[in-house]
Structures are given as structure tokens and as C-alpha cells.
Amino acid sequence: MPQSVPSDHLLLEFSLLKFDGMTRIVAALGDELATRAPALPGANTPYGILNHCLGMMRRWSSTVNRGIEIHRDRDAEFTQVGPVAELLARAAGVREEFMTDVLSVDPAAAPVFVPEGREAFWAATTNGVLLHVFEELCQHLGQLEITRDILIANAENHQP
Template sequence: MRTDDFLLVADRALDGMARIVADLGDDLANRPPDLPGANSPYQLLTHCLGMLEYWAGELVAGRRIERDRDAEFTASGPAAPLAERTASAKAQLRKDVAALRPGARLNPSHRSWIPPEHQMTQETALLHAIEELCQHHGHMEITRDLLLAAAQ
């Protein structure tokens, strides 16, 4: 896996999500759409930053991460500091990805989506991180559209 390709796609998703939160502003960025169990854009971006810490920071770079995944989905706050956290997360992601050891095997505690017979590697962790970033970027675009339509 070319890490510069990974970072190009990750940056695109992170920049898009940060832009949505900034464009919506403090009020709408913290409001979930009127759907059962929906999350706000702020929560989705907070979750993606936590996800990167675990999948790239802990599993690839070997940093010990203390993550409260449940709290990511109740998070709220002003948009500007979250954009700053996103910029810092992008810088950290570059350091974490630089630690990639191709083929290095992993056995994380969270692997429910990976068949037990599949040998997970650090590349698997990064592919999952990209999957999550792209999925939630699209999710956030739809959420933004619903919030803006409801605000009219």
C-alpha cells in the first residue's frame, strides 16, 4: 500500500467533514437530523478522529490509546476547535502511517467485521480506517443536506 495514496484519500474525507462542520456553524453542526438514532455532524467527525487514533495510532503506530467510543456519539461543542483538532489529527496520522510495517500481523480486540480465518495486518487496519472515513464523509453530506432542508 502506498501511504501517500492513503493520506490523499484520508485528507479528502477529513477536510470535507471539517468543512461541513465549519459551514454549518455551532448550532447546526451539533444538531442531529430528525431521524431515529441519528448523529450530529459534530459527533460523526469526533467519532472519525477517535477511530483514527485507534486504527492508525494504536494498531499501526503502536501508541497506547485511551478511547471512549461511546462518548464520541454524545460529543458536542463549538465548530472551530473541532476543525483545529482535525488539523492536528491529520498531522498525527502522517506520523502514524509512517510507522507502517507492511505485512505486520495484528490481533486487535475489535475485529467483529473481519472473518476469523482472515489474518489481519497493519494494512487491514488502514483500509478499515479509509472505509470508515469515506463512509462517514458521505453520511455527513447527507446529514448536512437534511439539516439545511429542515432549517429552511
């Protein structure tokens, strides 16, 4: 059973709302459309977008905020494919791990490991890092919504 979000963690709740919206889109698209990219230069598949967010969330919540290394291959996140059911099962696990990470740190504390070249204003606290994750989830949800719309329109018009 999923953890509930404490009422004083509004940013976590907003982040999970965006994340849950992404998982619903990928689930609704199914294996065929979720693993297809629009015929646009550099376009990503819905599967790849969600898969990337799984790695991004864990990197920032665990490696950066807690110092627990999460290995990832960022470039491969966008190109990996497989059954949507498996991706959604991993997403459910990442959602729980993300919540555990966020709820186990003091929001005002400094992150344990901040990658070089990051803006000090948001990387100074674990809550700032969570704000960055929220920003990324919003951006990728929008990307996923546009990608979905293109794929559905093309499928309805029988285009690749």
C-alpha cells in the first residue's frame, strides 16, 4: 500500500501529482504507442520520458540529498524500451522510494552530495533539491502530454 504524504509536505504532494499524471498517460498509451516516438528530430518515446524521470527522481532524492548512490545511465534512460507493465511496476517502486527519501531528510538541511555546476540557490537545501525535481517533473509531464497528443493524432490518421 502506498505511503500517504504528511500534510506539511506540500511540495512532495505536488511532485507526486505530476509523477502520477505521467504514469497514467503511459499506462493509457499501452505498449505500442508508449514505445513509439513522434516523427520529429530528437523526439523521445513516452516510455523513455517516464523512464528518465525514474532515474532523475532517485538521483536527486537519494544520491544528492541522502548520499546513497543510485547508479544510472542518463542517456540510456531515453532509449530503453520494454513492456509498459514492467515500467509501471518500477515506477510504483520508485514512487515509494522517492517518498521515503524525501520524508527521511530535514527540508532545511544541506544535501549530502551536490554535483558541481549547480545553482546555489536551490542546491543549498534538500527542499531546494525537491523543488528542482518538481520543476523537472512539470517539464517532462508537459513534454509527455504533447508527445501523447502527437502519437494519438498520428495513429488516428494512420501515420507512423
